[in-house]
Amino acid sequence: MIFIDANYQEAAQYFALEEFLCTQKQFDDGVFMLWxxxxxxxxxxxxxxxxxxxxxxxxxxxxxxxxxKFH
Known part of the structure; x- marks a missing residue:
């Protein structure tokens, strides 16, 4: 589990990150947790x-x- 603490310049960056994560097959076949x-x-x-x-x-x-932050 990691925590990403990012200084978002705009809301669009958050949604771009969410979309990227949800479409990457490298990430456990596209299934992982995001909060x-x-x-x-x-x-x-x-x-x-x-x-x-x-x-x-x-x-x-x-x-x-x-x-x-890794834990």
């Missing part, structure tokens, strides 16, 4: 390889101040 626990925090249940793909995608989409 918006606070206005800028997403909690995502994915594995270590998926974290790499997600981090690359966030960088390409210019998400700012992304931090990760």
């Amino acid at each position: 918006q626990t606070r206005p800028t925090v997403l909690e995502v249940g994915i594995g270590p390889l998926e974290r790499i793909l997600l981090l690359r995608w966030l960088k390409r989409k210019n998400f700012q101040q992304v931090s990760w």
Whole structure:
């Protein structure tokens, strides 16, 4: 489980991230957990390889101040 704390520039970024996550077959065949626990925090249940793909995608989409908490 990871927590993504991102400084969203606009609501469209959140929906773009949600759409990306929901369409990626690499993420356990497209099935995983996604919660918006606070206005800028997403909690995502994915594995270590998926974290790499997600981090690359966030960088390409210019998400700012992304931090990760693993547990």
